Amino acid sequence: MTDTTTEMDGNVAELRNTVRDPKGQGDPKSYRISKDGETTRHEDAAWADKDLKMYTRDVHVHYGDNHAIKGVSVDVRPNEVLALMGPSGCGKSTFLRCLNRMNDPVPNARIDGTIALEGENIYDKDYDVVMVRLRIGMVAQAPNPFPKSIYENIAFGPRLHGLTDGKEELDEVVENSLRRAGLWEEVKDQLHQPGTNLSGGQQQRLCIARAIANEPEVILMDEPCSSLDPVSTNTIEELIMELKKSFTVVIVTHDMQQAERVSDRVAYFHLGDLVEVGPTNAVIRDAQDQRTKEYVSGHIG
Amino acid sequence: MTDATAQGSAPGGRRIDSDAFRSRLATRRRKGAILKYSGLIAICIALAILGTLLFSIVSQGWQGFLRTNVELEITYNEEIIGGDAEDIPSGAFQEIARNGLQKALGLPPEAEDYDPSDLNALISSGVRYDLQQAVRDEPELIGRTAQLSVPVSSTMDMAYKGKLNLDVDEGRRQLSNQQLEWFNQLQDDGRLHSEFYWGLFSNSDSRSPELAGLWAGIVGSFVMIGIVAAFAFPIAVAAAVYLEEFAPKNRWTELVEVNINNLAAVPSIIFGLLGLAVFLNTLGFPRSSPLAGGAVLVLMTLPIIIIAARSALRSVPPSYRDGALMLGASRNQAVMKTVLPTALPGMLTGTIIGLAQALGETAPLLLIGMQAFVAAPPEGINDTATAIPVQIYLWANAPERGFAEKTQAAIMVLLMFLLIMNATAIILRNRFQKRA
Numbered sequence: 001m002t003d004t005t006t007e008m009d010g011n012v013a014e015l016r017n018t019v020r021d022p023k024g025q026g027d028p029k030s031y032r033i034s035k036d037g038e039t040t041r042h043e044d045a046a047w048a049d050k051d052l053k054m055y056t057r058d059v060h061v062h063y064g065d066n067h068a069i070k071g072v073s074v075d076v077r078p079n080e081v082l083a084l085m086g087p088s089g090c091g092k093s094t095f096l097r098c099l100n101r102m103n104d105p106v107p108n109a110r111i112d113g114t115i116a117l118e119g120e121n122i123y124d125k126d127y128d129v130v131m132v133r134l135r136i137g138m139v140a141q142a143p144n145p146f147p148k149s150i151y152e153n154i155a156f157g158p159r160l161h162g163l164t165d166g167k168e169e170l171d172e173v174v175e176n177s178l179r180r181a182g183l184w185e186e187v188k189d190q191l192h193q194p195g196t197n198l199s200g201g202q203q204q205r206l207c208i209a210r211a212i213a214n215e216p217e218v219i220l221m222d223e224p225c226s227s228l229d230p231v232s233t234n235t236i237e238e239l240i241m242e243l244k245k246s247f248t249v250v251i252v253t254h255d256m257q258q259a260e261r262v263s264d265r266v267a268y269f270h271l272g273d274l275v276e277v278g279p280t281n282a283v284i285r286d287a288q289d290q291r292t293k294e295y296v297s298g299h300i301g
Numbered sequence: 302m303t304d305a306t307a308q309g310s311a312p313g314g315r316r317i318d319s320d321a322f323r324s325r326l327a328t329r330r331r332k333g334a335i336l337k338y339s340g341l342i343a344i345c346i347a348l349a350i351l352g353t354l355l356f357s358i359v360s361q362g363w364q365g366f367l368r369t370n371v372e373l374e375i376t377y378n379e380e381i382i383g384g385d386a387e388d389i390p391s392g393a394f395q396e397i398a399r400n401g402l403q404k405a406l407g408l409p410p411e412a413e414d415y416d417p418s419d420l421n422a423l424i425s426s427g428v429r430y431d432l433q434q435a436v437r438d439e440p441e442l443i444g445r446t447a448q449l450s451v452p453v454s455s456t457m458d459m460a461y462k463g464k465l466n467l468d469v470d471e472g473r474r475q476l477s478n479q480q481l482e483w484f485n486q487l488q489d490d491g492r493l494h495s496e497f498y499w500g501l502f503s504n505s506d507s508r509s510p511e512l513a514g515l516w517a518g519i520v521g522s523f524v525m526i527g528i529v530a531a532f533a534f535p536i537a538v539a540a541a542v543y544l545e546e547f548a549p550k551n552r553w554t555e556l557v558e559v560n561i562n563n564l565a566a567v568p569s570i571i572f573g574l575l576g577l578a579v580f581l582n583t584l585g586f587p588r589s590s591p592l593a594g595g596a597v598l599v600l601m602t603l604p605i606i607i608i609a610a611r612s613a614l615r616s617v618p619p620s621y622r623d624g625a626l627m628l629g630a631s632r633n634q635a636v637m638k639t640v641l642p643t644a645l646p647g648m649l650t651g652t653i654i655g656l657a658q659a660l661g662e663t664a665p666l667l668l669i670g671m672q673a674f675v676a677a678p679p680e681g682i683n684d685t686a687t688a689i690p691v692q693i694y695l696w697a698n699a700p701e702r703g704f705a706e707k708t709q710a711a712i713m714v715l716l717m718f719l720l721i722m723n724a725t726a727i728i729l730r731n732r733f734q735k736r737a
Contacts, residue, residue: 140627
């Protein structure tokens with residue numbers, strides 16, 4: 001391991017400040033590679049902090065004695081799909097849950113570092129956790145509609161936060177959210193049937209619609225297709241491409257093909273470290289770190 | 302392993318073709334069958350015991366729902382009653398009833414060769430009060446004659462139901478020879494009938510089995526159940542929600558948990574003693590009152606409902622809670638809007654089962670003084686009261702022959718209430734599940 005690291009460090013040092021064309025096909029986009037600590041970065045342009053949707057700096061997560069996330073710094077740009085990729089247990093879900101403070105209720109969890117939404121630290125004492133989750137929505141791994149009607153599922157958030165005035169506006173929000181999640185045509189005649197009667201893929205789109213209804217700025221998705229069949233997965237993936245027009249999406253996936261299909265950039269995690277981050281093509285086709293190389297060639301995971 | 306291959310009879314020598322493999326398969330099948338049939342036998346034994354219990358109660362108790370009446374022609378004799386309908390001694394009506402009996406038996410109005418009290422003893426002592434009340438309600442009756450069906454005394458009732466051995470000597474028989482003759486005469490004339498005894502539900506306790514009913518016990522029991530539901534349910538749900546959703550997991554909450562589990566296993570009589578010491582002696586609740594009884598039953602039921610409510614909360618998938626949190630609900634909102642509604646059917650089921658247990662509880666009630674003869678339903682929560690199981694206990698101890706079948710009938714009534722409550726629990730659960 002030590003040997004590999006040294007060798008790799010050498011590689012990176014050599015490549016630093018060089019300009020690469022990962023596909024070798026005359027791709028107009030070129031990447032500069034740099035390395036700080038464990039992380040190799042493929043930088044395609046300079047992004048000022050003020051233009052970033054979110055950024056994290058040196059985030060550490062401890063569950064008791066378990067050091068689950070070891071200093072992760074990553075940027076999330078507006079209207080991009082950022083895929084957090086890596087083998088099981090690499091910390092990608094943990095990191096995702098930090099982005100909207102869903103780790104708060106976990107006993108023994110300690111989160112250090114900065115996680116900022118539009119330049120403001122969401123872990124700040126004055127930052128209300130309800131505001132965090134209102135601005136940063138989330139879709140869970142397994143579809144988890146409430147045991148209520150489809151309508152009530154969508155109306156839950158707007159009602160909770162008083163986002164709508166009167167029933168008509170609420171009806172409108174419900175319809176709009178379902179339309180944007182591509183579910184309206186399928187469920188418009190059964191809005192008052194239990195959401196739990198839908199198929200798995202429909203349930204997941206219901207959960208996405210439920211998240212959209214709050215009009216968040218960022219939507220976090222934790223392996224949203226892991227329990228779905230290929231057809232439903234395809235539908236959700238198309239939906240994600242559609243969603244990035246209005247939202248910023250951070251998606252956790254262990255499926256490299258999925259990351260390639262839906263994401264603009266990839267952050268590859270390994271055992272709590274952010275190993276490599278950059279545009280999807282760059283990371284997958286031109287991985288610099290040995291660990292990323294092994295993963296993309298199918299040796300890990 | 303090599304043995305198996307060596308013994309293998311198949312030419313190919315595959316391990317699954319060997320005798321050893323086949324015999325292992327057979328053993329496995331046999332073990333499976335043993336497990337299955339022993340389970341089946343256990344269920345059969347349980348059902349047989351339950352069936353025997355129910356059969357014995359029903360076969361002995363069904364007659365408790367019936368009461369024997371005798372058809373009499375009653376003349377509201379003006380001379381005996383006198384003028385003022387409001388102020389007639391009940392004794393006068395005893396005479397009127399006796400006259401009716403004399404007429405039915407073809408006896409002369411003036412007793413010559415028999416004791417009139419022997420005749421009085423044939424019909425229920427309650428008849429005179431019924432007649433008195435009838436005249437009070439309707440003074441025009443005076444001077445008229447009416448065909449009435451009046452209850453016979455408990456002894457006659459037992460004789461008619463065949464529960465009295467009439468073949469023994471007079472000295473060992475509850476009916477004298479004379480009375481037996483009258484009984485036979487009435488029976489032969491077809492004047493005796495069995496009727497459904499509604500008084501079992503509408504009358505309260507009485508010294509005479511043919512007049513005794515459960516009304517006071519039913520009212521007492523349900524007032525106490527009401528108190529238990531009103532206090533134990535909200536307290537238990539609040540405790541369960543706090544312990545499951547909000548309490549930090551530390552030594553202190555662990556201690557509370559262990560204690561609640563232990564409390565649920567404490568014998569009910571100990572709760573009775575606690576009630577006696579705390580509610581009666583310290584807080585001065587009235588003895589034998591539904592308030593004191595209810596308070597003791599609240600204590601007894603609380604841990605049961607807390608445990609049921611906690612397991613209902615724990616069975617709510619964490620994804621519901623997470624789903625609400627992800628949408629920006631506070632912890633409190635997540636619990637109130639998603640977790641609690643989902644857990645409610647389970648909580649209600651647990652509560653109703655706890656209430657059913659409280660309904661059948663006797664020992665703690667006896668300790669707080671609920672063992673007296675109470676002939677009227679309580680008028681308030683501080684009034685003296687009784688309860689159905691206490692009534693069963695009292696009747697089971699009563700010396701009169703007629704109370705034996707009444708006891709069985711009361712047990713059936715209690716079981717019926719328990720059955721209704723458990724059915725309600727099931728229906729509620731199913732309805733909530735359907736809605737979800």
